[in-house]
Amino acid sequence: MHVTDARYELYGLRSGNPYAGRPLDPLTSEDDRLLELEGFIRLATIEATVKGAADANKPAFFLITGMGNSGRTSLANHIMYRYQHARAARLPCFSLVTHCAERGEMTHDAYRTLRSTLLSLRAKMRANQIDVPLPLAEMFTDLSKRPRSQAMDDYELQEIADYAASIFAAHDMGFGIRYEGVATKELIIQATRVFENASTVVVFTVDNYRHATAVQLTRADRQEFARRGHITDLSPLSAAQIAALADHRWTGRRPSPFDSEGVCKAFHEHPCTIGLALRHLHRLLDTRLRQYDGDEPWPTDGLRMDEDWLLLNMRRDETWYGPGPGGFRG
Numbered sequence: 001m002h003v004t005d006a007r008y009e010l011y012g013l014r015s016g017n018p019y020a021g022r023p024l025d026p027l028t029s030e031d032d033r034l035l036e037l038e039g040f041i042r043l044a045t046i047e048a049t050v051k052g053a054a055d056a057n058k059p060a061f062f063l064i065t066g067m068g069n070s071g072r073t074s075l076a077n078h079i080m081y082r083y084q085h086a087r088a089a090r091l092p093c094f095s096l097v098t099h100c101a102e103r104g105e106m107t108h109d110a111y112r113t114l115r116s117t118l119l120s121l122r123a124k125m126r127a128n129q130i131d132v133p134l135p136l137a138e139m140f141t142d143l144s145k146r147p148r149s150q151a152m153d154d155y156e157l158q159e160i161a162d163y164a165a166s167i168f169a170a171h172d173m174g175f176g177i178r179y180e181g182v183a184t185k186e187l188i189i190q191a192t193r194v195f196e197n198a199s200t201v202v203v204f205t206v207d208n209y210r211h212a213t214a215v216q217l218t219r220a221d222r223q224e225f226a227r228r229g230h231i232t233d234l235s236p237l238s239a240a241q242i243a244a245l246a247d248h249r250w251t252g253r254r255p256s257p258f259d260s261e262g263v264c265k266a267f268h269e270h271p272c273t274i275g276l277a278l279r280h281l282h283r284l285l286d287t288r289l290r291q292y293d294g295d296e297p298w299p300t301d302g303l304r305m306d307e308d309w310l311l312l313n314m315r316r317d318e319t320w321y322g323p324g325p326g327g328f329r330g
Contacts, residue, residue, distance in 0.1 A: 007289045011298045012253035019249055019282035021275050023073040026081040027098070034078040035248050037241045040274070041075060041232065047082050049230045050201065054086035060201040061192055061229030065208040065217075069275025070234040072205040073180060080176045083201040093172045097124045103181035110187040111151050114194055117177060118157060119144055121164045130171055136163045157194045165198035176201040185215050192228050208233065234274075239267040242277045249278070253298055257288070262307030266314045287313055 008016050024032035036043050046062075053060035062079055064072045084096040099120045101113060122140045125132050132140070139160045143152060168174050177195075182188060182204050195202055206215055222231060237245065243263040250256040258281070272280070284305060292302050 017282050017285055018251040019278045021278040025077040037244045040241050050082045051086045057199045059195050059198055062203045063225050063231045064205045066234030067208060069273040071274045076178045076203040076205055079203050083176055087174055091172055095173050096176055098176045100178045106181050106183040108184045110184055110190050113187055114157055114190060118160050154190055154193045161194050161198050174199060178203045180205050182206050182215050185221055236271040236273050237277050238271055239264040242267045245277055246281050257303055257305050259306045262310040266310040
């Protein structure tokens, strides 16, 4: 029996499997809310930092570290959302435009990345029908045409950033920036300098394991950043946090078919990142549906995932266990 959307309806799931792994983005969908998950993320601290910066018209800098599939992008998007919410609390018509430099765009040339960021602000002004004042237009033109050998220094870039921020503010708007998978610490250093006077939010995500394209931050680097911004280190989820994830992500008829104690026992010796945990919960739900040949909808024993069933199905396939990041082979 193949799992189809019709089979998901047995659980009262109208939008398919709720454990589909993807970055959450509440700026796009209000339903994409981030969860604390038993202390996985200290959202109250993050939101207080965002609110303090927004209320003071100062920049908010965030550094998020973690391994792949640890939730870095979702947290970065949540920070952007909370920043917009904090600004809108004082200015109801406020809107936020975002520039997201994705992992594939990251290079070891920090200047090139910052140049691209600032020029994207010009494009967003035009897209929002904001007239670019002549002095700022000339700055943008100079920035775009200068050869790399005559690069602007950080304070010239800062002047452009400040001017752009003031123009956005005059139209009840602001901008947020996300740098995904930062490849060089120079980008973090220079960006915090370039945007140090602008009312904006800038989020850097960094891999916390060693590979050729990952920035390696020392304790001194982290201490220096902490003087200006907030650092969040995302760890693999504990078994209790995975059980909370299974329950909170459930969008079908209550209660959740996952037995919480069973989930805790199944994942007890195998903590994994939130992305991998979602992948395994997704697979377990599909397996339960595939094994069910009845027509009675949930709640019914044939669709329940109790402790014995979870342990059996987690152990049945050796590919569930492996040496990959986070405890499971992804």
